[in-house]
Amino acid sequence: MAILTEDECKAILKKALSYSKADECEISINGSDSANIRYARNSVSTSGSLSSSSMAISSAFGKKLGIVTLNEYTDEAIQSAVKRSEELAKLAPENPEYMPFLGPQNYAPPAKTFVPATAAITPAQRTTMVEQSLNVAKEGKLTAAGFLQNSSGFSAMMNSHGLFAYNTSTNVNFSVTLRTADSQGSGYSTKDYNNVSKLDTLAFTKIAAQKASGSANAKAIEPGKYTVILEPAAGIVLLEQLYGGLDARSADEGRSFLSKPGGKTKLGEKLVDERINIYSDPANPELPTSSWSGDGQPLTKMSWIEKGVVKNLNYSRFWAQKKGVKPIPYPNGIIMDGGTQTLEELIKGTEKGILVTRLWYIRPVDPQTLLYTGLTRDGTFYIENGQIKFPIKNFRFNESPVIMLNNLDALGKAERTVSGESGQSALIPPMRIKEFTFSSLSDAI
């Protein structure tokens, strides 16, 4: 559906709330338009477009909650949905962890999450962007497979205590894999932005092309512990396991890598190298995100790991109340401070090491140590005396991001990257890590 303005959202939500007879009522509405092209074997494989929206009405009597959603917004439909949510709340079991809805909140002025040029992308524009990517493949006698998706959307919420929040956003997401004609080399590149003008599908495909040609005829070297340089697209998939796990409740309950014997946690303790600073900031111009969370809490700049010390953990409103602390909502975008060196400079400063473009199929092995396994993919290279010497065969790794960040050697300049596993974006620097554990070789290219 079309993007509703703040005033349009206010009007429709106010009207919906006017029908409420519950102790509390909270109503949210969101909608989005998205379209994509998927290509493979140097040709379009699938493409499509989707437009959808929904309204969710939550009515509560005491600790009993009823939720109804709808995607038809006539007065009659909304009124009847409000009534149904109240009937359901009366029938629902009491939830001992229920938290009353919030009152009015102060949100920071919205960051530039919505870029009109991205919302206005046409099918022809999308096709042209993919065409540029395909041309790189064809000129290099390579085979391309890729994905380009753009979306725009709005979300708003209002409740009977006077809370109102509104946000719009756009996103364009691109990833491409190029393979040599004999399938002996493979290279990858991915980017996502709020602003389509930052996305150069030609330039990013050229990076993938370089890696594809450069990774052909890789040599096998023995698995073991190596110094590695993780490009941001490789590092993010391990780092997100760490910052995604900064949860107070599981730590307090004794079932997290942050737990300590006797019900204690590592909050306030040094967890990783003191050069590590991880925080969130909705107003960051490179990674603008909504200034409010899904339950209406303000999202502000928040430090999670400072100089290697666990500074804050995510506290749900229920858990915060139980523990007598302030709730801390989980953020939408994570930023890890970097240094000043470029990736090339990091390579130059490496005596012996391995450059990793991408890590893949990341799965937990041991939650106690945050041990994960996965593999390198689409461009893995051996570095000697500051230069890339030759491509190497892919490895399986077994490593914990906690151990990895304790073995930090150097940080490069942070850049926006998107996780190939979760689809979430973050600002992540390239990292040089000592003694990264590769446990076996893979024949995959």
Place this chain on the structure above:
Amino acid sequence: MGTPVTPGTRMRDVDVALKKRMADVALNAARSKGATYTDARIGRYLNQFVVTRDKNIENIVDTESYGMGIRVIANGCWGFAATDKLDNDSIARAAETAVAIAKENARIQGEPVKLAPQKGYGDVTWKTPIEKNAFEVPMKDKTDLLLSVNDAGFKNGANYVQSVMFFVNEQKYFASTDGSYIDQDIHRIWPFFGVTKIDDKTGKFETRSSLSAPRGMGYEYLIPRESDKIKGLTTLYRDRYDMHEDAAAAALQAAQKLKAKSVEPGKYDLVLDPSHLWLTIHESVGHPSELDRVLGYEANFAGTSFLTLDKWESKKFKFGSDKVNIVADKLQPGSLGAVGYDDEGVGTKQWDIIKDGVLVNYQTIRDQAHILGLTESQGCCYAQSWQDVQFQRMPNISLQPGKTPLSVEQMIKGVEKGIYIIGDSSFSIDQQRYNFQFSGQLYYEIKNGKIVGMLNDVAYQANTQEFWNSCAAVCDKSDYRLGGSFFDGKGQPMQASAVSHGSSTALFKGVNVINTARKI
């Protein structure tokens, strides 16, 4: 997964005649704009999640999603558009959008789409043969069962228990310009739990997840039946699951895991229970035999495959030992993959993938069948919802039981140094499906034909072809059970599909086992 609704607010079933009229609007609109082929899928997808945490019902979510996806070929190129507004004008507009997208993309299309011929079936129907519709079971029965499951965990020493029931009902209507009007009603169920046991002194914790399988069944799966239980080190389940009993065992076993011996790394013979082996089959046989991966359609995300066409063409590529017979099917009753027709209107069937250890076939759909010289699709097309475009998804892929009588006890008796693994856990495999690593829920050490105790920190790593060639025996059909994945992910944007994998317990010789214990 659709938008949340509550049980009382679901819409009523949609009349088939109305669906046919709506589908015809799409087919006619697309044709009038120049489409040479069109299919329309009208879907009503119901999901229910019942989630408990310890002594509380944490969440009850009912979602419903209703709309239409229209796929066309115009100027030799695919186009797709979806809408949740189902008046004639909105349907026609979506059909026009699909055609416009196809025409726009045709300018960067290589070869035109070539569809395997498919006869129209006319008006036909198919239903999952369920005994008890889970959506009609009172919510109190479900929450009472889950809370009693958690209680069984606590009574046996668990510190935390989380239990969940997922139910899916896909009401799918498919119509195409080939002349098919197919109405299907598909049901799936997945109950599971996880228990956690903490050692306060050391701060160590262990978990044990349920040994249930997601199934293409109704609520009857949750009604225990003694004849479906296999008693042993822990009770295992065939076509009925006793969630309460399994939770009690899990709590005790989580405590045992805390005290279990850390494995000595090295080569072991592995005896793999179907509750574990299904995932190894899924990752190392199911995915690499998907033809779209072989051809490079998934190169940017899920990856390609080591099972290249030349290996198939040679007719002698030794994928596994001669004990390895693997069948693809979309028919097996109670399985997640069983449907009457796939999402491009192809009737379903069964076929061999690996025959006596040799690669003999792949899994494919209409626009790729011609590459294998097939004159019809194998019926492997699926979309997770009306709003997603359909593409090749895995059918049930199952290891056939051994032909000679062999029990698990007899198998273990023949093992000198081995590990018996039950249940699935960590899994990871490379993008061409060579190198994998798997863990389980329970590990029992085998020495000289006997179980001598529990192990911990176990994971095995192998190369797919070497692993399947090390398959020395498969137990007979009396041990055959289904495992499966409720949320197998593939494609961009990623779509989930559900698929079952059957097997009997199997023996693999000399597999590399690593120790996963680390310190932070």
